[in-house]
Amino acid sequence: MSASAETAEQPQAVRAHRRGAGIASYGGFIPAIVLFGLFFLVPLAIIVCYSFWETIDYSVVHHWTLDNYRYFFSVSAYVTTMWSTLWVAIVATAIAIGLAFPFAYWLSRYVPQWLRLPLLVLVIVPFWTSYLLRVYSWLTILGEKGVLNRFLQWAGITHHPLGVFLYDRPAVILVLIYLYFPFGALTLYSSIERFDWNQLRAAMDLGASPLKAIFRILVPQIMPGIVTAVIFVFIPILGEYLTPQIVGGTGGVMIGNLIVNFFQAAEYTRGAAVSLLIALFIVGLLALFRKSLSTADAYGA
Amino acid sequence: MAREVEVLSRRARVARVLLSTYAMLIYVFLFAPIVLLVLFSFNANRYGTFPITGWTLTWYRQAFTDYQVHDAVSTTLKVALQVTLISTVVGTAAAFPLVRSTLRFRSGIRIFFILPIMIPGLLIGVSLLVLFTSTFHWKLSPETAVIGQAVYTTPFVILLVAARLQAFDRSLERAAADLGANNFQTLRRVVMPLIFPAVIAGALFAFTLSLDEFIITYFLIGGHNTLPIFIYTQVKFGITPEVNAVASMLLAASLLILGLAFALPVVVRAVRRAVLRARTA
Numbered sequence: 001m002s003a004s005a006e007t008a009e010q011p012q013a014v015r016a017h018r019r020g021a022g023i024a025s026y027g028g029f030i031p032a033i034v035l036f037g038l039f040f041l042v043p044l045a046i047i048v049c050y051s052f053w054e055t056i057d058y059s060v061v062h063h064w065t066l067d068n069y070r071y072f073f074s075v076s077a078y079v080t081t082m083w084s085t086l087w088v089a090i091v092a093t094a095i096a097i098g099l100a101f102p103f104a105y106w107l108s109r110y111v112p113q114w115l116r117l118p119l120l121v122l123v124i125v126p127f128w129t130s131y132l133l134r135v136y137s138w139l140t141i142l143g144e145k146g147v148l149n150r151f152l153q154w155a156g157i158t159h160h161p162l163g164v165f166l167y168d169r170p171a172v173i174l175v176l177i178y179l180y181f182p183f184g185a186l187t188l189y190s191s192i193e194r195f196d197w198n199q200l201r202a203a204m205d206l207g208a209s210p211l212k213a214i215f216r217i218l219v220p221q222i223m224p225g226i227v228t229a230v231i232f233v234f235i236p237i238l239g240e241y242l243t244p245q246i247v248g249g250t251g252g253v254m255i256g257n258l259i260v261n262f263f264q265a266a267e268y269t270r271g272a273a274v275s276l277l278i279a280l281f282i283v284g285l286l287a288l289f290r291k292s293l294s295t296a297d298a299y300g301a
Numbered sequence: 302m303a304r305e306v307e308v309l310s311r312r313a314r315v316a317r318v319l320l321s322t323y324a325m326l327i328y329v330f331l332f333a334p335i336v337l338l339v340l341f342s343f344n345a346n347r348y349g350t351f352p353i354t355g356w357t358l359t360w361y362r363q364a365f366t367d368y369q370v371h372d373a374v375s376t377t378l379k380v381a382l383q384v385t386l387i388s389t390v391v392g393t394a395a396a397f398p399l400v401r402s403t404l405r406f407r408s409g410i411r412i413f414f415i416l417p418i419m420i421p422g423l424l425i426g427v428s429l430l431v432l433f434t435s436t437f438h439w440k441l442s443p444e445t446a447v448i449g450q451a452v453y454t455t456p457f458v459i460l461l462v463a464a465r466l467q468a469f470d471r472s473l474e475r476a477a478a479d480l481g482a483n484n485f486q487t488l489r490r491v492v493m494p495l496i497f498p499a500v501i502a503g504a505l506f507a508f509t510l511s512l513d514e515f516i517i518t519y520f521l522i523g524g525h526n527t528l529p530i531f532i533y534t535q536v537k538f539g540i541t542p543e544v545n546a547v548a549s550m551l552l553a554a555s556l557l558i559l560g561l562a563f564a565l566p567v568v569v570r571a572v573r574r575a576v577l578r579a580r581t582a
Contacts, residue, residue, distance in 0.1 A: 027394075029398050032455065133548050
């Protein structure tokens with residue numbers, strides 16, 4: 001009797017066990033879904049709504065309109081800022097990746113295996129230190145009393161400190177390159193590392209010049225890596241606020257500064273419209289390059 | 302033929318020298334600003350720049366006695382601890398089903414979890430600002446900043462722990478079950494010890510990210526200061542060696558904790574191996 005009860009109970013226990021395993025295997029999502037749902041998706045949804053609502057007398061009225069977008073595109077300074085943000089992002093990305101490519105090539109071709117990881121970590125170290133401090137540290141170099149001016153005065157090239165290094169677009173581009181170079185180098189290295197160098201040797205044996213071999217054999221093969229590097233440098237630059245704020249002056253204003261200005265002036269609906277424009281642009285880029293991004297784990301430290 | 306090989310190798314040698322020089326310059330470019338920052342924090346010159354007129358700890362002493370710095374440090378630590386706790390628990394819990402469940406929309410969930418680090422922090426900041434102040438009518442405080450930072454740090458914990466789980470040999474769990482362990486026992490005695498280094502690394506990571514986070518905190522913390530916010534408000538009045546000193550300490554803290562995050566898994570593994578060897582011997 002007891003034996004049969006036991007055998008009857010067995011499948012039930014197994015089933016209960018399985019059900020438990022089911023809950024256990026999905027239950028882990030619940031806290032994350034609450035966190036990201038309530039404090040990431042919901043606020044984004046609110047931003048979407050706000051961008052189509054009106055502000056009347058400092059209060060938001062739930063009246064659907066395209067006025068916020070129309071307003072943004074009607075002020076020429078804003079449109080100029082949008083284009084210059086794109087321009088800064090393109091130039092900084094191009095230079096950062098251009099600098100990162102020879103570096104990654106050197107690291108994977110000329111550096112002995114045992115030294116590669118330490119040297120790579122050394123590139124990433126600044127990246128994991130405070131972002132604010134890395135921007136701030138450039139003030140000590142480019143400022144009027146900065147290292148660069150001291151050097152120029154010491155060398156007798158100029159007698160008065162020059163103010164031209166800071167507070168304009170070139171300073172913004174320089175600091176952005178500095179900030180995002182490690183991203184580019186890391187991503188490019190991880191794809192060049194897998195390249196079979198015999199192919200390059202074969203191409204040169206067949207008469208190709210080294211540069212030709214690099215651009216015809218190596219570059220096409222690591223294209224997905226290059227695309228990933230470009231995306232991962234380009235996208236965060238679009239949302240930059242601190243760099244133009246600290247080193248940019250009036251000439252270096254980017255769209256992130258516009259957004260902050262709108263929100264600090266409590267013009268939430270207008271700020272929301274600009275935020276949504278950037279967010280859509282970024283999500284569009286990500287969707288467009290989803291394929292080449294899915295193969296790369298750019299955050300894998 | 303022999304000459305051709307020689308020419309080629311000479312060319313390769315030139316390329317190697319050129320590229321090595323180039324790489325060295327890159328390292329100078331990457332580290333010069335940070336090194337100078339630290340250097341000037343010990344410089345007696347009170348403009349925080351060259352020339353070096355002598356070495357001093359005055360600026361550190363000043364920073365230590367500044368009540369604003371005290372305030373900022375304690376807020377920063379309080380926020381960082383809460384953020385670390387939330388993101389480690391939430392992130393670790395989410396990593397399990399992300400790697401192990403057989404849901405059809407798993408890759409979609411993965412993208413959803415990683416989205417907060419793909420979207421500029423600025424947008425997280427302003428959208429939460431609207432949620433907290435206009436929708437919930439909450440007062441901004443260090444706690445609202447904690448929520449904002451947790452949205453941004455949790456994905457990193459998920460990625461780290463998920464990577465570890467991916468490499469996890471599941472036959473160990475089956476073996477534990479065969480030997481009579483229940484789910485909880487298997488989790489506590491087999492799974493957790495093995496993924497523990499990744500969880501700790503994730504926690505340390507979250508802690509550093511929180512220490513250094515600026516933009517989300519800037520929007521959500523209200524009248525309070527964390528160290529990065531304090532530094533930012535000071536930068537408006539120009540660089541001072543005192544700010545350099547605060548910045549250097551923040552830098553040292555980040556590097557120390559990151560070093561721990563990378564070293565700890567290695568140490569844990571080494572200790573475990575030593576213990577095992579001692580036991581079997």
